[in-house]
Amino acid sequence: MPRKTKLICTLGPATEAEEIIGQLIDLGTNVFRLNMSHAKHEWAREMAARVRRQSDKRGIHVPVLFDLTGPSIRTGDLPEPLELKEGDLVEFRVEGTEPSIPYSTTVNYGGLMADVSEGKTLVVDNGTMLMLIRSKQDDRIVCEVKTPGKLGSRRHINLPGTRLNLPALTDKDRVDLALAVECDADYIAGSFVRDAAHVRELREAMEALEGNAQIVAKVEDQEAVRNIDAIIHAADVIMVARGDLGIEVEFEELPILQRRIVRRCHELGTRVIVATQLLESMIVNPTPTRAEVTDVMNAAYEEADSLMLSGETSVGRYPDRCVEAIVRIANRIERSGGLGFGAQVLLRDERQKSARAAVTLADSLPDALLVVLTRRGVLANQTAMLRPRTSGFFAFTPKEKVCRQLGLTRGVQAFKLAFAATIEETIQRATEHLRSLDLVRPGTPLVIVSDILSDHFAANSILLHHA
Structure with a gap:
């Protein structure tokens, strides 16, 4: 598979x-x-x-x-890293201000001082150093080092549990x-x-x-x-x-x-x-x-x-x-199966319910493959969320961008295909394409689900076709 x-x-x-x-x-x-x-x-x-x-x-x-x-918070540039021991005091100040203690660096977020509270934890460099906020002023905060480490330039700062008023x-x-x-x-x-x-x-x-x-x-x-x-x-x-x-x-x-x-x-x-x-x-x-x-x-x-x-x-x-x-x-x-969260999808409209019916049918037929015809990729994504067990799950769309946007969708293999005037011809083209890639054999059942309109095939429809 x-x-x-x-x-x-x-x-x-x-x-x-x-x-x-x-x-x-x-x-x-x-x-x-x-x-x-x-x-x-x-x-x-x-x-x-x-x-x-x-x-x-x-x-x-x-x-x-x-x-x-x-909008990440980072420390400023330092001529050389600060070697910090437990108990040392470190100052984080607004850019353009002067240091008031020996261990000092700037931060790129001027609103930090208004957002934080004394007594809260400040985490530096993805968790390598923990500090406790001891005091704050309008333009700086002073922290006590709780775990020793080396503070370099442009290190990331986290403030667990603190709501920051950063822009999106x-x-x-x-x-x-x-x-x-x-x-x-x-x-x-x-x-x-x-x-x-x-x-x-x-x-x-x-x-x-x-x-x-x-x-x-x-x-x-x-x-x-x-x-x-x-x-x-x-x-x-x-x-x-x-x-x-x-x-x-x-x-x-x-x-x-x-x-x-x-x-x-x-x-x-x-x-x-x-x-x-x-x-x-x-x-x-x-x-x-x-x-x-x-x-x-x-x-x-x-x-x-x-x-x-x-x-x-x-x-x-x-x-x-x-x-x-x-x-x-x-x-x-x-090969061992998954947790099965796909069974818990909340079906809210006809398209999603049609996708569920198609997946149920494909999974119930031996060797059946699942084919989705879609212009925007929405139906393919909704079908994929149901986590079909079939070994072959293919999406056909006339747009290359849609093919690419299905690239991270679980289980789907997307192909670009110009849709014909009739659904019968579109299905024939899709079947021939799968045959050319040796993905289907003659007689393989194909469960086809589509949300495209044609003269003979309604939107949100399912068709069982044999290759």
């Missing part, structure tokens, strides 16, 4: 060569991510072009995801968003999304630039978790971004939150990505730890649409082995 769990790989210095991009596609990469926190515009523009060239060379549709930096989009995000639209991005991810209004603001900003990417909402803090239903409804895809989320919540809560969010995405019919540190040790090691294998297995067992690699493929020593590892783990657990 073909692998159903999709794989997103982040491009970086380790994988920027066009030949390597092609190799990663051949090994099983379905989507490429460009992290705009680190990417220069010329580099990102060229990476998007290389992905398109390698995809066209193979006759497949591999999408590109632009991941915006978002920074000036940098808006510039990067314009580049994403210019490059015809297939997905644009908003970082540190905290409510549905942030998703809408990102979508409206993209549409004002005449972009038509799908929006990925990254869930990274407690406020987003509290607003998860509204965010799921507003976004096209949810990303469980476990790096910052794992700092914002108690670590033993993180696996429970991941499963809860994945299940809720199933119920509400929105695709979901599990990301961050899936194979972190493989940045330097050629094989995963057994804990990492179990972590990847759990995400695939939860039947998330996609799994995402970050540093493992952007700067790691073994990007090819990372892809091979994910593919092997996903293939193995899929």
Whole structure:
């Protein structure tokens, strides 16, 4: 059976060569991510072009995801790192102000002082250092170091449990968003999304630039978790971004939150990505730890649409082995079945109910394949949320962009096909295409579900056809 769990790989210095991009596609990469926190515009523009060239060379549709930096809080530049011991006092001040104690750095968010409270915890550099806020003034806060460490330049700051009045989009995000639209991005991810209004603001900003990417909402803090239903409804895809989320919540809560969010995405019919540190040790090691294998297995067992690699493929020593590892783990657990959250999808309209009937029929017929005819990809995504068990699930659409936007949808293999004037001819074309790729044999039952209108085939209809 073909692998159903999709794989997103982040491009970086380790994988920027066009030949390597092609190799990663051949090994099983379905989507490429460009992290705009680190990417220069010329580099990102060229990476998007290389992905398109390698995809066209193979006759497949591999999408590109632009991941915006978002309103993160970072420390300023330091001439050299600060070596901090437990009990030391560190000052975080507004840019343009002078230090008042020896250990001092600036922060890029001037509203920090108004948002925080004395006695709260401040987490620096993705959890490597913990500090306690001792005092605050209008232009600075002073913290006591609770765990020793080295504080370098532009380190990330988290404030678990504190509501921050950060904007949904920074000036940098808006510039990067314009580049994403210019490059015809297939997905644009908003970082540190905290409510549905942030998703809408990102979508409206993209549409004002005449972009038509799908929006990925990254869930990274407690406020987003509290607003998860509204965010799921507003976004096209949810990303469980476990790096910052794992700092914002108690670590033993993180696996429970991941499963809860994945299940809720199933119920509400929105695709979901599990990301961050899936194979972190493989940045330097050629094989995963057994804990990492179990972590990847759990995400695939939860039947998330996609799994995402970050540093493992952007700067790691073994990007090819990372892809091979994910593919092997996903293939193995899929043979054992999944949690079955697809049975809990809330069916709200005729299209979703037609999709359920088609999946039930395809799963009940020996060797049956599932075919979706769709113009915008909506029906294919809704069908995929039901997690069909059939070994073949194909979507046909006349639009190449729709093919790419189905790239991270679990289980779907999308093909571009010009729809004919009659449904009979369209089905014949689709069947011939599958035969040409040796994906069907004569006589194979095809369960065809469609929401397109024709003279002889109503919208939201199902047809049983034999190849």
